[in-house]
Amino acid sequence: MDKPVTLWWVRHGPTHAKTMVGWTDLPADLSDRAQLDRLRAxxxxAPVVCSDLLRARQTADAVAGGRPRLAALPDLREIHFGRWENRPWAEIDAEDPRRCRAFWETPGSVAAPGGESWDALCARVNGAVAALHGRHDDIIVVAHFGVILTQIQRARGIPAVDCFAQPIDNLSVTRLHFDGVRWRADTINHRP
Known part of the structure; x- marks a missing residue:
């Protein structure tokens, strides 16, 4: 992996869910046509690739225009929240406050019951990025909050807990460049 590449990470459109949404296959609200037009422009x-979850596929369709589409990649899915999936945070915290705090304050090997740890998510997404590497100079990647944070963490070389406070708005762009040696974050959470 020594060829330069720029990945244009786009967070999918909003779902308006007020729960822990990982692999739950919710649709995106893409009603803000002006925002989508600005994003497309x-x-x-460059080619567009996305997670195989509906909200990412719908967003990729909306921003692709005439750009080539690559096959959707399951390894670009959001973190799997296991038994926390699609439940409100307050309910989960009341049920298992110790694990909840550890999940967010000391990420790494801690996982939701039946779910995925931060380390597992990073390994999965890094594998997907490695598979994309070398195919094109620029690639638009439509994915999810946690997925994008894994790559910001990698580019900045910071602990996961330090990047958790980084906002990644829906329909925002985070541009990360690999110069042949290391990753760097050129733009984070830009809303065109």
């Missing part, structure tokens, strides 16, 4: 003429 801002992005390079």
């Amino acid at each position: 801002y992005l390079p003429d």
Whole structure:
């Protein structure tokens, strides 16, 4: 992996869910046509790839325009929240406060019951990025909050807990560049 590449990470459109949404396959609200037009105009003429979850596929369709589409990749899915999936945070915290705090305050090997740890998510997403590497100079990647944070963590070389406070708005762009040696974050959470 020594060829330069720029990944244009786009967070999917909003779902308006007030729960822990990982692998739950919710649709995206793409009613803000003006925002989508600005996003399409801002992005390079590059292939578009996305997670296989509905909200990412719908967003990729909305921003692709005439750009080539690559096959959706399951490894670009959001973190799997296991038994926390699609439940409100307050309910989960009341049920298992110790694990909840550990999940967010000391991420790494801690996982939701039946779910995925931060370390497992990072390994999965890094594998997907490695598979994309070398195919194109620029790639638009439509994915999820946690997925994008894994790559910001990698580019900045910071602990996971330090990047958890980083906002990644729906329909925002985070541009990360690999120069042949290391990753760097050029733009984070830009809303065209």
